[in-house]
Amino acid sequence: MASINHINGLNFAGFLISKLINLDMDFGGPGNEYPGFYMLSELRTVVTPAQFTFSIWDLILLFQAVFTIVQFLPKFRALPVVQDGVKYWYFASCVAQGLWSLAFRNREDFFPMLCATVFMGASVGSVVMIILSQKKVTQPEESAEEYWFLRFPFELTFGWLITVFLLNANGLVGEDGSAWAQGIMAALTILTLLIISIVALVVVDLPNYAVASVLAWTLFGIVAGMRGPEINDVFSDAVTLTFLISTTFIGITVVGFTVYTAYKTEKAKTESTQVESGEYKGGEMKSPEAEMA
Secondary structure, three states: OOOOOHHHHHHHHHHHHHHHHOHHHHHOOOOOOOOOOHHHHOOOOOOOOOHHHHHHHHHHHHHHHHHHHHOOOOOOOOOHHHHHHHOOHHHHHHHHHHHHHHHHOOOOOHHHHHHHHHHHHHHHHHHHHHHHHHHHHOOOOOOHHHHHHHHHHHHHHHHHHHHHHHHHHHHHHOOOOOHHHHHHHHHHHHHHHHHHHHHHHHHOOOOOHHHHHHHHHHHHHHHHHOOOHHHHHHOOHHHHHHHHHHHHHHHHHHHHHHHHHHHHHHHHHHHHHHHHHOOOOOOOOOOHHHHHO
């Protein structure tokens, strides 16, 4: 039986350090109705999602906590998906999140906001490395437990952290930036969320529904946030309506494409299983028993 090693210990240390530094952001601050990264919800940008959107961090925290505990268990601690997949990257991501938190608290000034954006980019990059590394070592016979406990938490995390990174990038322009600058950043943000969703569903070998679902959640949160007064202070009613309609359409498109991709993938799996068992009825495939008869 493999013993607990430094990788397992670093995963625990990273989770603990990040959560202690981000304690008020993870569990909400005084006077906030919704928990989860509440300081970020106060960032005044065109694409800041409605406050309820940030409650998804509770789910992400839960799955990260599950991963941190499960990866100590004898059944999982030595698996390649933990040792070679997660490796040092989760610890690096947690440290970067802690540094982001410290910088973001002084977001009124440009330099701390720039540092916060860089640190969040580093955290996103670390989680991307986890997803890519885990993909390389994932076995075809991977169990449902291994996916939900060891891989799914990082797919959720990536979907949310890329949102946080884009919000920080918008924050660099600030509410005092010109309408053109804010509009361009908002449009690029929405386009980026759409592109990443398509990549997650189409470009990769296996569709990543977790990432696409988180980004769809973010898009609808942005739509809800656009109904507030901030966007009307920046744009005319016509431009505001255009942003609302286009973002809503993109959000619906991501949801629809996610559902369609899931249906198409499951249908292909079913047909493949039927072909292997000789039960496919779409062509001339016959079962061995039928041929003998």
